[in-house]
């Protein structure tokens with residue numbers, strides 16, 4: 001598979017804030033990615049640069065082999081922003097018509113069916129929509145664009161649980177029939193864990209980790225035991241988080257645990273559990289380490 005989009009040594013500063021620093025990112029064809037990071041991590045700044053809305057201070061972005069130039073809007077990308085810039089006075093259908101003009105793979109039949117799926121009235125004015133409904137208009141644009149690269153920034157903002165599940169279900173179904181590259185930026189890792197294949201975890205402008213979701217699941221562990229024994233067991237391991245209580249310790253590690261390791265842990269009275277992705281994410285962010 002070839003890299004469809006590559007960010008090389010990318011950086012952007014706002015005054016004294018390094019919003020994005022020395023960042024490397026590769027998006028391949030036909031893959032669903034998650035971009036995960038807490039508030040202020042630099043996700044939106046990165047997405048703005050990838051989609052031509054902001055120009056990096058240093059580094060470069062290549063899309064299908066061509067370097068993105070200053071002021072250029074890349075073809076083949078649909079960017080669904082967190083904050084929509086729709087005209088409040090326009091009707092839903094008018095906003096879709098405008099979007100359709102920018103995307104050559106746009107599918108009107110699909111857009112119409114999505115209006116029904118998400119129970120949106122095409123004649124309603126944008127300013128009359130709730131925050132969740134506004135997110136859905138953006139999501140319809142992202143889905144119906146069938147763009148080779150579709151970027152959703154916080155797509156489920158304001159949606160209730162049922163609508164969020166429906167959106168992810170529709171996205172996965174459409175992706176199965178029309179594979180393309182999709183990037184979902186969010187801080188809700190558990191929700192997208194079953195949807196995305198790879199994740200980039202970002203904080204303070206840097207990528208802390210990029211990996212397959214299944215690989216993260218298989219390699220993140222939570223250990224409980226006595227502090228001294230824990231020190232011994234984790235000495236040569238990649239510890240991402242440590243917490244003490246009395247003589248006890250809770251330690252999160254990242255890496256493969258073999259059968260022999262389990263036997264050693266057992267002898268030392270250390271219990272090994274799996275680590276839910278959301279927990280892994282928060283421990284990693286709290287620790288602030290970069291995992292190569």
Ligand SMILES: Nc1ncnc2c1ncn2[C@@H]1O[C@H](COP(=O)(O)OP(=O)(O)OP(=O)(O)O)[C@@H](O)[C@H]1O
Pocket residue numbers: 014015017018019037038039040041042043044045046187
């Ligand atoms: N236009 C701007 N002017 C000044 N600072 C900015 C600007 N845009 C972003 N920043 C700063 O850059 C950093 C990264 O912000 P960014 O919006 O990219 O993060 P984010 O990960 O998208 O956050 P959130 O999840 O809260 O939307 C923050 O410290 C933010 O305050």
